[in-house]
Amino acid sequence: MPSRQDILNAKILIVDDSPDNIDLMEEILREEGYACVSSTMEPEQVCPLHREHNYDLILLDLQMPGLNGFQVMKGLKEIEQGGYLPVLALTAQPSFKIAALEAGARDFISKPFDLLEVHKRIHNMLEVRLLYKELAQYSKAQQELALHDALTGLPNRRLLEDRIETALQHAARSHAKAAVMYLDLDGFKAINDTYGHAYGDEILKMVSQRLLASSRREDTVARLGGDEFMVVLGEVHSLSDALGPAAKLVEVLNEPFFINDLTLRLSTSIGISLYPDDAESVDALISIADYALYEAKRSGKNRFCTTGTARQKTTSKLPLPSSQAELAPHR
Numbered sequence: 603m604p605s606r607q608d609i610l611n612a613k614i615l616i617v618d619d620s621p622d623n624i625d626l627m628e629e630i631l632r633e634e635g636y637a638c639v640s641s642t643m644e645p646e647q648v649c650p651l652h653r654e655h656n657y658d659l660i661l662l663d664l665q666m667p668g669l670n671g672f673q674v675m676k677g678l679k680e681i682e683q684g685g686y687l688p689v690l691a692l693t694a695q696p697s698f699k700i701a702a703l704e705a706g707a708r709d710f711i712s713k714p715f716d717l718l719e720v721h722k723r724i725h726n727m728l729e730v731r732l733l734y735k736e737l738a739q740y741s742k743a744q745q746e747l748a749l750h751d752a753l754t755g756l757p758n759r760r761l762l763e764d765r766i767e768t769a770l771q772h773a774a775r776s777h778a779k780a781a782v783m784y785l786d787l788d789g790f791k792a793i794n795d796t797y798g799h800a801y802g803d804e805i806l807k808m809v810s811q812r813l814l815a816s817s818r819r820e821d822t823v824a825r826l827g828g829d830e831f832m833v834v835l836g837e838v839h840s841l842s843d844a845l846g847p848a849a850k851l852v853e854v855l856n857e858p859f860f861i862n863d864l865t866l867r868l869s870t871s872i873g874i875s876l877y878p879d880d881a882e883s884v885d886a887l888i889s890i891a892d893y894a895l896y897e898a899k900r901s902g903k904n905r906f907c908t909t910g911t912a913r914q915k916t917t918s919k920l921p922l923p924s925s926q927a928e929l930a931p932h933r
């Protein structure tokens with residue numbers, strides 16, 4: 603619930619073509635203790651000002667030359683799409699009251715002003731507006747939490763699948779390819795067992811940072827859970843475009859990790875699948891990369907492995923061209 607102080611600090615804009623009305627309203631608000639009050643006599647400035655300042659309350663005169671209050675509300679609705687239109691209409695015309703509410707105003711104040719009514723209506727509207735903002739922020743934070751891994755802050759599997767889908771759509775549109783790299787740390791369990799879970803957590807956070815630092819802004823780095831990560835490269839033109847980044851990831855995770863006074867080492871194995879060569883769906887690309895990862899582990903860890911026969915085994919019984927017939931471990 604917003605505090606009295608929150609309400610007094612809310613951002614208020616007065617819109618009226620009469621300087622006397624503006625002076626009067628400013629005085630009423632300042633006397634009550636409202637600290638962030640501004641005004642304009644130019645209705646066409648209301649939308650640009652609201653875009654810039656995101657007001658908590660707009661006290662809007664309905665009858666103004668040029669743009670009237672109803673037209674201003676139309677513009678404000680476009681800015682506050684799906685949101686709470688923070689407009690309190692000011693009108694001397696009883697017939698305008700219902701029209702104003704129908705046009706999106708939350709409430710109205712009749713002219714000439716009744717001081718007690720002005721205070722109550724402004725206070726009540728600000729209370730609802732600020733509550734609405736709190737709720738919107740809370741729901742945004744909840745959505746973020748649901749899509750990100752709590753330990754590392756990286757996208758989780760749900761968001762990752764969305765990002766892969768988007769990368770595939772972009773690649774399809776531009777006749778390019780996309781690469782999915784499935785990473786699993788080598789020997790991570792031993793770090794947990796030897797130094798404790800807190801050290802393991804620290805390593806996972808440092809691994810995330812290294813992966814992010816070694817990737818392009820447009821790539822996606824995600825944590826699937828445990829010691830498994832995924833890096834998605836959009837807009838690659840051939841498998842060889844993914845090999846350099848994969849080699850770099852193997853290399854950066856080979857660098858020592860300094861935690862407190864300990865120097866810890868581990869490595870990573872990576873399986874790579876390529877869109878559209880290996881598969882065209884998110885699930886198939888992930889499972890083919892997983893299979894290539896398995897091959898990287900099986901053939902000695904600390905390396906990356908491309909797909910080749912992985913596709914043959916998971917999706918079809920057709921023989922692959924001989925150039926793709928072998929899994930290709932690299933280190």
Ligand SMILES: Nc1nc2c(ncn2[C@@H]2O[C@H](COP(=O)(O)OP(=O)(O)OP(=O)(O)O)[C@@H](O)[C@H]2O)c(=O)[nH]1
Binds near residue numbers: 790
């Ligand atoms: N510290 C920490 N450990 C985790 C977390 N999630 C999973 N683990 C541990 O990570 C380990 C992952 O197991 P493995 O991948 O089999 O271990 P590994 O030693 O890397 O095995 P290889 O991949 O064969 O080299 C398990 O011991 C899990 O308990 C976490 O959030 N924090």
